Amino acid sequence: MKVEVKELSSVEKNIDVTLQWTEVEEKYNKIEKKLIKNFRLDGFRKGKVPKAIALKHLDPNIKYEFANEVISDTYLKVIEDQGYSQHLDAGVDKVDFDVNKDFTYAIKIQVDPEIKLCDYKKELSLTENVYEMSEKDIDLSLDSIRERYAEAKEISGESKDGHYILCDLTEADEQGNPIEDKKITDRVIKIGEGVFGKTGAKNLIGVKVNDTVNIYFGAENKKKVQYQVFVKRIEEHILPELTDEFVKTNIKEFETVDALKENIKTSLKQELTDRSNHEISTEIIDYFIKAIDVDIPPMRMEKFLTEVVTNYKNKNKTEDIDEDTLKSQNKDMAEREIKWFLIKDKLIAEENVKVTEEMIQQEIEKILQPYPEEQRKYMAQYYESNEMKSRLEFDLQEKTLFSKLKEYAKIKKVKVNTEDLRK
16 A cells, blocks of 8 residues: 655645555445345346346446445554544545446545644743732622612702613614614613713703703724613612621621721732632733744634624524624634644643642642532532533633743733723
8 A cells, every 4th residue: 555645734634645556346245245146136036137247237336336345444544654643534535446447535534633743942022010909999899798788769850970880771873773683672871981971972860751962982992882771760870888797687697887897908919819710820821822933724713703602592592693794703713712722732832831630639628618618519420520621620720821831921010000990
């Protein structure tokens, strides 16, 4: 058997396979003999049809079965012998043979590209945001808790900053006309909070029930998105006083306001740390994707985008979707995800990143720690499942890799006040 590999690209290969007739002749003769023996034709007993007559009828069947057996017997061995056992996709093409002549066929395969890492140990530079929390952050969290127990008072007059509006929110065109198929009904918004506290939402102050006003979102130097707001109800929320009694009655885990505040402070610190770590991780990914050229196997791209479509259909419980448009909209995201997956795989091998069973168990304990004792048993069963342990292993592997890569980096730390995040 003769094998010749042609590189079509870094991710696509063509393997030409040639077998001399002497290598496959015995197989052909056995198949021919078997089919003739079992052949039936009117006027003849089974297996007694003259060979010349039988071959006129059976020739296509003989060749079909023969070709399938030859390919089946050699196909995987050829791929493995050429070092492509981890191929993503493979297909047979250009099958050609005749009796007493060479049997030839081609295998087209897709493989992951060979990743050539950059000199990241010397070149990696990162900016780490160090978030500085203020008392305002704790107060906002406390207000959020009090909001759950607030008394709602309907307002018959004009709205003010801090009031809540029940409305229909409809995206508008550049002329301010509503686009009916982009309408959200019964949306509750708080005047002065988030985007509804920006300049573009100032028209919300002073409205009454049944009023219609236009607002916009977007920075001054960027394209603005307009919305039409139809006001259906205006409310003022009267928050309960924050006392030890309120805490003991409504938040069972704590006895005092101070204890609740301390818990919030700890939680917020962890949230800000997690945010900073996430930003560092994103910066690391951006660095490698920009620094390393990666060809994406068509099979990986198609599989990824097909999963996007499937997930969209399942989430929205609909089959009515332009799949090509959805795939096109998610192509850039798919490229980024696939490139990082391939680069990360190479980095994990390069850095010898290992995740042990002990590490997984420690992570499970960490996850279960905040839960009440009576819930931990059931939560533990969930996280001990093979599926969840595989997910935890994947997450820990990536987390360990980021930690190793961060050790090589030149890091510039920048202090960020959380007040700036709310602007």
